[in-house]
Amino acid sequence: HPYILADMGYLSRELRDNLEQKGYHLWTPLRQNMAGAKQHNHWKLMAMRRTIETRFSELCALFNMEQTLAxxxxxxxxxxxxxxxxxxxxxxxIN
Known part of the structure; x- marks a missing residue:
């Protein structure tokens, strides 16, 4: 899929340009104090990001995923x- 949902920490223009050259579109939410944030931060994408981040935090908490020792x-x-x-x-x- 050519779209990548990213964290707010990935606002680098260099990273975005590098990925666009490879055919990917990096979507990062804008910080609330940035110009155009209300138009850019679509609520459906924000909901998807929240779900993904919740699952990753569960994986890290339950299975110590950050320390795989691979x-x-x-x-x-x-x-x-x-x-x-x-x-x-x-x-x-559980269900």
Missing amino acids: RGTTGLQLRIEQIVLAYNLRYFE
Whole structure:
């Protein structure tokens, strides 16, 4: 998907230009004191970001996702897949 929802910390013009050259559109919400923030910060996108950030914070709290101790990219991918699987199984266990 060519659209990337990003955090407010990714307001760098250099990063945005670099991603646009690769065919991606980086959408970051603007800070409330920035010009055009009310028009730019669509409520549906803000709701999606809130949901995504909530899920990431749950993964970090429940499974210590920030400290995977992986030695390589394959190990990191495997650990993330295990965490997502455990999270989804936990969802079905609760409901």
